[in-house]
Amino acid sequence: MKKLIRVYIDTSVIGGCFDDEFAEWSGKLFRDFQAGRLKPVISEIVTASIEPAPTEVLQKYSELLSYHPEIAEITREVSELADAYLCRGILSKNYFDDAMHIALATVSEADVLVIWNFRHIVHLEKIRLFNSVNLEYGYKPIQIYSPREVASYEDTNN
Structure with a gap:
């Protein structure tokens, strides 16, 4: 059986449906x-x-729960990694939740983080900076895309 791609999503993807x-x-x-x-x-x-x-949006979230998502846990490692993004100035403290999403996706070893935040996250220079911290802390780089680059273009398995 083929391994499924594990896709960490934030609330922007859920709300994006509307x-x-x-x-x-x-x-x-x-x-x-x-x-x-x-x-x-x-x-x-x-x-x-x-x-x-x-x-x-709450109904869409309930629908998402019916697909039995994995739940990435907040751990000391996640918090430390998120703090490192902030300490390096990649994100400001105003975007702590965004830093946590990136750290959660990284530490849980999601295959990709999918989010609609182009200014602070889905941006080449930011992604490079997040991944330099990830590597320094002993984690794999995380791929970060919008839903457009990850979703199927057709409703088939092709």
Whole structure:
């Protein structure tokens, strides 16, 4: 049996299902989860940040839970790695949750972090900086993309 690609997503991907700019590709990523082509990975941070969301986003989150996502745990290692991103100035303290998402995806060894945050995360220079810290701390580099680069272009396994 082929190993599924483990895809860590944040709340922007879930909420993106209801945003005109992002709905097509967030929706396709969810179809890949539903079809079993990709394995979703989330964390407690996703759960906590989704609670105040509108009803439609909460329903989409419930749908995601029906696909039995892996739950990446917040550990001392995750917190230390996130702090390292902040200490290096890759992200400011205002973006601590973003640093935690990257650290959670890295420490849990997700195959890819999928997120709609182009300014602070899905940006070549930022990705290089995150990965230099990851390597320094003994972790593998993490691939970071938007749903558009990860979701299937068709509803087939091809």
